[in-house]
Amino acid sequence: MKELFPRKQVMGFVFSLVLTAAALLVYFLDMSFAVGMTVLLVTAFIQAGLQFIVFMHAGETEDKGLIFTNIYYGLIIALVTVFGTLLAMVWGYV
Amino acid sequence: MDFFDRFAIPHPSPIIYASMVAIGLTVIAIVAGLTYFKKWGYLWREWITTVDHKRIGIMYLLSALLMLFRGGVDALMMRAQTAVPENTLLEAQHYNEIFTTHGVVMIIFMAMAFIIALMNFVVPLQIGARDVAFPRLNNLSFWLYFMGAMLFNLSFVIGGSPSAGWTSYFPLAGNEFSESVGTNYYMLAIQISGIGTLMTGINFIATILKMRAPGMTLMKMPMFTWSALITNLIIVFAFPVLTVALAMGTMDRLFGSNFFTTSDGGMDMLWANLFWVWGHPEVYILILPAFGIYSEIIPTFARRNLYGYKSMVASMVLISLLSFFVWVHHFFTMGQGALVNSIFSISTMAIAVPTGIKIFNWLFTLWKGKIKITVPMLYSLGFLPIFTIGGVTGVMLGMSAADYQYHNTMFLVAHFHLVIIPGVVFAMIAGMTYWWPKMFGFMLNERIGKWTFWFIAGGTCLAFFPMFISGLDGQARRMYTYSEATGFGIWNMLSFIGALGLAAGFILIVYNVYYSTRYASRDIGDDPWDARSLEWATHNPVPEYNFAITPQVNSSEAFWDSKKNGHKLFKGPFKEIHMPNNSGMPFIMSILFFVLGFALVFSLWIVAIISLIGVFACLAHRSFEKDHGYHISVEEIEKTEAERGGAEHENR
Ligand code: HEM
Numbered sequence: 001m002k003e004l005f006p007r008k009q010v011m012g013f014v015f016s017l018v019l020t021a022a023a024l025l026v027y028f029l030d031m032s033f034a035v036g037m038t039v040l041l042v043t044a045f046i047q048a049g050l051q052f053i054v055f056m057h058a059g060e061t062e063d064k065g066l067i068f069t070n071i072y073y074g075l076i077i078a079l080v081t082v083f084g085t086l087l088a089m090v091w092g093y094v
Numbered sequence: 095m096d097f098f099d100r101f102a103i104p105h106p107s108p109i110i111y112a113s114m115v116a117i118g119l120t121v122i123a124i125v126a127g128l129t130y131f132k133k134w135g136y137l138w139r140e141w142i143t144t145v146d147h148k149r150i151g152i153m154y155l156l157s158a159l160l161m162l163f164r165g166g167v168d169a170l171m172m173r174a175q176t177a178v179p180e181n182t183l184l185e186a187q188h189y190n191e192i193f194t195t196h197g198v199v200m201i202i203f204m205a206m207a208f209i210i211a212l213m214n215f216v217v218p219l220q221i222g223a224r225d226v227a228f229p230r231l232n233n234l235s236f237w238l239y240f241m242g243a244m245l246f247n248l249s250f251v252i253g254g255s256p257s258a259g260w261t262s263y264f265p266l267a268g269n270e271f272s273e274s275v276g277t278n279y280y281m282l283a284i285q286i287s288g289i290g291t292l293m294t295g296i297n298f299i300a301t302i303l304k305m306r307a308p309g310m311t312l313m314k315m316p317m318f319t320w321s322a323l324i325t326n327l328i329i330v331f332a333f334p335v336l337t338v339a340l341a342m343g344t345m346d347r348l349f350g351s352n353f354f355t356t357s358d359g360g361m362d363m364l365w366a367n368l369f370w371v372w373g374h375p376e377v378y379i380l381i382l383p384a385f386g387i388y389s390e391i392i393p394t395f396a397r398r399n400l401y402g403y404k405s406m407v408a409s410m411v412l413i414s415l416l417s418f419f420v421w422v423h424h425f426f427t428m429g430q431g432a433l434v435n436s437i438f439s440i441s442t443m444a445i446a447v448p449t450g451i452k453i454f455n456w457l458f459t460l461w462k463g464k465i466k467i468t469v470p471m472l473y474s475l476g477f478l479p480i481f482t483i484g485g486v487t488g489v490m491l492g493m494s495a496a497d498y499q500y501h502n503t504m505f506l507v508a509h510f511h512l513v514i515i516p517g518v519v520f521a522m523i524a525g526m527t528y529w530w531p532k533m534f535g536f537m538l539n540e541r542i543g544k545w546t547f548w549f550i551a552g553g554t555c556l557a558f559f560p561m562f563i564s565g566l567d568g569q570a571r572r573m574y575t576y577s578e579a580t581g582f583g584i585w586n587m588l589s590f591i592g593a594l595g596l597a598a599g600f601i602l603i604v605y606n607v608y609y610s611t612r613y614a615s616r617d618i619g620d621d622p623w624d625a626r627s628l629e630w631a632t633h634n635p636v637p638e639y640n641f642a643i644t645p646q647v648n649s650s651e652a653f654w655d656s657k658k659n660g661h662k663l664f665k666g667p668f669k670e671i672h673m674p675n676n677s678g679m680p681f682i683m684s685i686l687f688f689v690l691g692f693a694l695v696f697s698l699w700i701v702a703i704i705s706l707i708g709v710f711a712c713l714a715h716r717s718f719e720k721d722h723g724y725h726i727s728v729e730e731i732e733k734t735e736a737e738r739g740g741a742e743h744e745n746r
């Protein structure tokens with residue numbers, strides 16, 4: 001019976017609900033922009049990781065090297081795009 | 095505005111009326127022809143609904159050629175208008191429309207379709223697969239692309255073409271300065287075909303990662319397949335940015351949102367930024383498959399293996415990453431400070447390094463090779479010097495301080511044409527000529543092909559080198575005319591003559607296809623070029639299942655090894671083959687997308703909603719559909735193999 005119960009998945013589900021609730025607090029509680037943004041970013045990244053690993057089974061197959069390379073590659077590009085845009089559109093004016 | 099007024103062309107001219115008549119007559123002729131020869135059923139069963147990657151590739155190829163001619167006529171008109179000072183052939187507005195559609199048609203509907211055509215035809219064969227990973231999705235990709243292209247071309251006769259440039263910068267592209275529906279067409283047509291491209295990206299990554307023949311590790315993949323993998327990776331990461339930007343632009347234009355407006359918190363420069371976040375990777379999406387094609391052709395006709403396989407792969411991976419780090423070089427002059435510009439200048443120059451590595455690898459492959467001059471090889475040899483000039487001028491543009499001088503002049507126009515033409519057009523003609531015998535079972539005429547090459551290569555140089563000079567002299571791009579006192583006249587006249595040379599070259603290609611279809615020998619065997627990679631190991635024409643027996647691979651040139659070193663490609667008896675069924679659903683869905691796009695262009699909300707519901711109905715239908723494909727029996731395989739004979743038999 002124990003093997004049949006998808007413990008990891010249920011835990012993951014609960015945890016992802018908790019993360020969602022934490023993110024929602026930013027809307028309901030009155031926090032400063034910096035704190036709110038930090039909460040949103042941190043919960044978003046943990047949430048994404050959770051989805052990949054627990055629900056999309058990244059890391060469970062033998063081609064996990066490929067999958068993680070792809071994820072990191074995407075992450076690098078996303079960060080470069082976001083920060084590059086901020087640099088060129090907002091910060092880069094003297 | 096009266097309901098029907100909006101469908102009228104805002105700036106009519108006799109040329110446009112003439113084209114309307116021509117388009118109408120062509121459509122009637124095609125419909126009548128198909129009906130008369132009773133070809134509707136054949137067309138539907140064998141082509142429209144096909145999930146065979148080879149046929150989809152051929153459909154992409156035909157569409158790309160069609161778009162090449164549409165874009166080419168645009169180009170000729172522009173060059174004719176600017177050939178002499180103060181010419182009055184075209185008015186300013188008409189000229190704007192033409193350079194806009196020229197850019198979009200050439201990049202999105204010609205070049206993209208051409209590379210996807212060759213990837214479709216060649217990649218599954220090169221990796222020894224039966225088809226792509228998601229054959230039906232592949233059909234949908236094609237039809238979405240095709241409907242997007244048709245929607246875009248419709249703008250010319252219904253409602254007016256976009257005229258804000260292929261970059262469609264806001265605020266010029268906003269409702270205030272572009273009142274006609276032209277820019278709506280731009281946003282929606284590119285959106286629809288972009289969705290198709292994104293699907294192709296996912297499809298080919300899955301195919302290449304998951305469906306390679308046994309023994310073909312990543313580092314044993316043929317170079318064209320490597321380039322396709324990297325290209326599709328860039329597609330998957332770059333196209334979503336375009337999708338989002340287009341959606342935002344569409345909302346600005348249709349629903350009055352303020353993403354790119356100059357007031358109410360909008361930021362017009364953000365469009366330029368997002369456009370180039372996609373746009374620079376896009377130029378590498380175009381060039382990498384070309385690099386792959388040259389890496390197949392040069393070893394075949396230098397008759398030795400590719401020099402520096404590993405560095406070729408490494409440089410492509412590096413290019414794919416760096417191509418996302420440089421986009422700001424397209425708007426150095428927009429007002430951001432020196433620090434930002436310097437950062438992107440340096441990253442831009444860095445990208446020339448892996449590109450340079452590739453050039454040297456090809457040169458080293460040629461060095462000590464026993465070179466055989468064929469048409470594909472001629473294009474490859476022509477590519478090297480012309481592309482290098484284009485690339486070096488790119489590095490010049492990449493120095494932000496200097497770019498204040500070059501930006502938006504004809505110098506820039508010369509740069510990108512001298513990379514894109516040898517990089518995409520030469521490569522595609524070379525690839526088409528090279529793989530033509532696999533596609534159609536006969537070769538294109540070499541003599542006509544060589545003449546064509548000289549027209550096209552000479553035309554390219556004559557058309558674009560003068561622009562370096564007039565650009566440095568200050569001729570701005572996208573200007574419909576100039577005064578005689580500027581002294582630009584002579585350079586533009588030369589350029590016009592070059593354009594005529596290019597046009598002659600393209601007409602020769604068509605003539606060559608006609609001539610070879612009629613007269614070329616059909617008895618050419620399976621491997622007419624004495625080539626090296628797996629696609630040549632199967633029959634001519636390729637059976638629908640590609641390989642009767644899945645090949646066993648030992649190196650990146652498995653077929654060469656089987657010919658020269660006694661490697662056994664095909665082991666074991668025939669087994670039943672499982673194939674996917676054709677489906678009309680993707681076509682129907684794409685028609686619905688077309689109607690949706692058209693309705694949105696003209697704000698016909700009810701039609702839009704109905705067709706959107708239709709799209710979702712198709713998706714739902716697909717989710718519940720049970721389709722297990724069909725099986726080809728061993729007897730049938732034996733029969734086909736016996737009929738076609740050839741390499742597989744010799745190898746067994
Ligand atoms: C060595 C590599 C290259 C470098 C350093 C380079 C650099 C640049 C720079 C700095 C610009 C912007 C100049 C300006 O707006 O003033 C530019 C424009 C352009 N480049 Fe390149 N480039 C390179 C290769 C390529 C390749 C391989 C392609 C296409 C296959 C390409 C296509 C284009 C296009 C289409 C534009 C113009 C876009 C427009 O404004 O309409 N470039 N390039």
Ligand SMILES: [Cu+2]
Nearest residue numbers: 374421423424
């Ligand atoms: Cu660029």
